[in-house]
Amino acid sequence: MNSKAPVRAQAVGIQSLEEFLRKMEEGAQTRKWDALLVFDRAATNALLTQEYIDRIDIKEGFFPELKDGVVDSGNGIKHFLNGLVLDKPRLSFENATIGYSKGKLQMRLVGGKHLEVIESLHNGQRFNSVTALIIYNAATRGILDMNIELSAVQGSVNDSGKVLLDLKEGEDHEFSGGATGPERIRLGVYFKGQLDSWSEEITQFPLSEMVVDANSPINPGVFGLRTHAAPGGALLGSENFGEGAVLVLVAMQGSETGEYPHDDSAMPYMLPAAVEPYTSNLILSNKFMASQIFQLGFEQNEITKGRFNVEALPGERFKLVANSGPTFSTTLEIFKTRSGGLGSEAWTNNMEVTDLYPEVFAEGSELIFEQRMLKGHLRSSGRVGYVNASWWSTWRPGQAFWEIYADLTIELAYKFNIAVVDGRAKLVFELDQYSSSVSYRVDIPADQGAKSWREMAKEIEAELPDLLKPRYQEQFDALQNIRFEIDALRLNNLLFRGENVVDPRDVSMPTDLTLLGNLAPKRTTMVISPSEPIVARGGVIEFSVSPASTGVNWTVSNLPGETGDTGSFKDPSVGRYTAPSDAALLKEGQRRLIVTATSGELVSKALVSVVPNHITVSPLVAVVGVGRSFAVSAGTPDGAAVTWDTPELGTVGPDDDPVNPGGYKYTAPLELPIGDGTKPGHYGELRLDEVTVRSVGGHSAKIDMLVVGSKSSNYWMEPEVRDDGKVALPFYKLNKYKEKVKVPEPIEWTVLRGGGSVDQDTQVYTPGNDGNDQYVIISAFHVNDDWFDSHDYVILPLPFVPGPAYTNILNGVKISHGLEEV
Incomplete structure (x- = not known):
């Protein structure tokens, strides 16, 4: 049975089929495991991606909806995580060496909000104020990565046939993209805490599902995962560095586990060379064949x-x-x-x-x-x-x-x-x-x-x-x-969900049985690129397939159960896709669609995320003291390069922080210029510095950096959200007797960003009618002849978060309205 696997170069030094079979004739090679499943690593990752897209609409039992959380990073700074949305988990194999086999579980952060809050003391009381706002969508490329050292991970098949991989031993949890380096580490710790608090039923990641057959000896009980370098694949700088195979080592139900190879040389490379490369191999041990397969078959005669x-x-x-x-x-x-x-x-x-x-x-x-x-x-x-x-x-x-x-x-x-x-x-x-x-x-x-x-x-x-x-x-x-059948290929469901995922080609019994073939050639021979693109509404993606093929038909569809404009391929024979631009996208925040390329029996899919904006920035707004820096980032849906304009006051340049590689930072000036008498009173100590970032396509976005100079801790506002949506902003100070008193008139109120106004008499802010505002920045300055630092400011994250959630943040409530401190 031949398949249409792509002809690709294989690593120099890989044995030919005949050499491989002669090696297998020397003795058993499964190291006392009942079976080995061997898959080409690149083909494995390609198929896992395709299966991930196939089941994107299926409700998984893994990673329940995340609770809102509070991450305390010390120095009075806390990070409030609100409504974080992670997509479904995907598994990939990151390297190819038995000695340090590594898998990766990855989930994308496709929604949610992040508020940075600082705590200050006034009149012996603690007050919280918002200092930065970050919003996440697919374009921020927020990714939760979790490394799985495969030597510490053992899988099992439960009674219902679900293939489980327990991730309690996951390590190096890290949130990447969108946030700064420190946030990546802190949020990684937060996610690890979430994972550690969950029950085994949740942390056991369902790789796949097998039908348990009581009449078959092919019923795996325990399995282990490893990666195996091709000859030369572990040698840094070699042509074949990183090439290799994924090993699934299987003990059937009732059998003892075998031995794990200690290095790549302890086991033959199980994918021999061929003009049409093999991308899969199923090996059944000599002992298992003799004691189970043949015994069972002979009992039928x-x-x-x-x-x-x-x-x-x-x-x-x-x-x-x-x-x-x-x-x-x-x-x-x-x-x-x-x-x-x-x-x-x-x-x-x-x-x-x-x-x-x-x-x-x-x-x-x-x-x-x-x-x-x-x-x-x-x-x-x-x-x-x-x-x-x-x-x-x-x-x-x-x-x-x-x-x-x-x-x-x-x-x-x-x-x-x-x-x-x-x-x-x-x-x-x-x-x-x-x-x-x-x-x-x-x-x-x-x-x-x-x-x-x-x-x-x-x-x-x-x-x-x-x-x-x-x-x-x-x-x-x-x-x-004497004739009997073995459905041995069902073992492939340990890692993959589809049926008939392998096209078998050659079977032999040199000692152990070896069944060589191709892993899902209809799904892995033709690979669509890009496979998980992000595009702004109305944007264009040029899709292609590899290897290049003629007669490819392109279609796009909503996820099952979802509706909305899908965008289109003007010419279905050309991979030029135009994303939808309907107004509903602004409210949805993003929309995910499936693009399918078909050529005869070959099929490949891509998962497209459509976001409202051409540039996504992080943070939206942040407070920074004079002479201080704050990490900033910007991303485009297509991952193209961006340029940063020089702001009016500060500077933007590469970040030299080792935990923010490749990132940028905004640095505030050492002091703020003094006004000329015509400017507002706060001008010399509180300024809004807009940072503009541009894409090559001509689009732009802004980050508001609120630069703070001298500010007396004896002046502060105490925001209070009212039921009617307005916000009371009583303005206080300490007198010379350290008594809390209201700041006397005259007070200069300024809405630095956003709509609406502050009533001078009632000190109540009324929001404007502009529904696009995510936040408002307001300053209050006590006009006097003696002091220049008699002011305060507030970032109202409304409607960035609901009013009750903001109230809880202000009050420092640990558990309320879904905000839980960890």
Whole structure:
């Protein structure tokens, strides 16, 4: 069964198929595991991505909806995480070396908000104020990464057939993208805390699902995962660095686990070289084949049922040895006579055969693995019946029974072939070679040496083969007709969800059974690129497939159960896609769609995330003191480069913080310029510095950096959200007796960002009618002749978060309205 796997270069030094099989003939290679599943790492990751897209609409039991949380990073700064939305988990294999096998579980942060809050003390009381706002969507490329050191991870198959990988041992939790380096580490710790607090039912990641078959020996119980470097694949700088395979080491239910190889050289590389590369291999151990597969198959045939035991040989090899032999009985009529002499010298000799009990094979006959098959050397040598010899003469009549012996030799060779049974590729065990021979001998005692007896015995010996052939043939046919099927390929469901995910090509039994093939060629031969793009509404993506193919048809659809404009391919034969631009996207925040490329039987899919904006910035707004810096970032849906304009007051440049590699930072000026008398009173100590970032496509976005100079801690506002949506902003100070009093008039109120206004008399802020505002920045300055730092400011995160949530933040409530401190 051939497949259309792509022809790609394989690592120099990989064994040819014949070299690989000769290596396998040296002895068992599964290190006492019942089975090994071996997959090309690149093909594995490609298929896992496709299966991830296939099941994107399926509700998973993994990672429940995250609670809102508070991460305390010290120094009075807390991070409030509100409504974080993670997409479904995806598994990939990140390297290819047995000594340090590494997997990665990855989830994208596709929604949610992040508020940075600082705590200050006024009049002996604690007050919280917002200092930064961050919003997440797909374009921020927020990713939760969790490394899985595969040497510490053991999977299992539960009673319902779910294939589980327990991630309690995950490490290096890190949130990347969108936030600063410190946030990545802190949020990673937060997610780890969430994971550690969950029950085993949640932390067991469902890789796949298998149907448990009580009648099959192919029922895995425990499995381990490793990656295996191709020859040269672990050598930094080599042409093949990183190339390799994913290993699934399997112990069936009721079996003990095997040994893990300590390095790449401890096990042959299980994907031999070929013009059409192999991307999968299923290896069943010699012991498992002998004790489970063959024993089960032979139990289905009466002639072999219960007649073979498994015996060990050196080198983890095994053979089947007959503990008894089947016999049959047959009735026949052979009569031979000789006579002679006259008168008193007359004599008559008779030989008669009526019943025989031949043995098909004897105890000790063997079935052994040799010449890449299971070969039977069946022998039987023994008595099968008697000749009734009688004689008459005038001087000495008599009778005797002389033994008949048969020498039987049967040479059989069975092998597995690949066949499609009920729509599924299966291994079929059947006869490949057969020969038999049988000879008979009548054992006449030495003292019965008359020539007539020898002549009659030879005639009987000559007739027996033809007379017994029909009865023997029934037994021979039973041996030749031994045939059974193994659905061994169902083991692939340990890692993959689809059926028939492997197209098998070549099967052999050098010692262990090896079944080489191609991993899901219809899903991995043609690969769509990009596979998970992000695009702004109305934007364009140029899709392509690799290897390049003609006759590709392009379609786009909503996720099952969802509605909305999908965008379109103007020409379905060209991969140029235009994203939707409907107004609903502004409210949804993002929309995910599935793009499908089809060419004949080949199919590849991409998951498209459509976001409202062409540039996403982080943070939206932040407070920074004079001379201080704050990490900033910006991303475009297509990942293109951006440029930063020089702000009016501060500077933007690369961040030298090692935990923010490749990032940027805003640095405030050492001091704020003094106004010329025409500017507001706060001008010299509080300024809004807009930071503009631009994409090559001409789009732009802004970050508000609120630069704070001198500010007296004796002046502060105490925001209070009212039921009508307005916010009271009472403005206080400490007098010379350290008493809390209201700041007297005149007070200069300024809305630095956003709409709405502050009533001078009531000190109440009324929001404006502009529904696009996510936040408002307001300053209050006590106009006087003595002090220049008599002011305060507030960032109202409304409607960035609901009013009650903001109230809880202000009040420092640990658990309320879904905000839980960790």
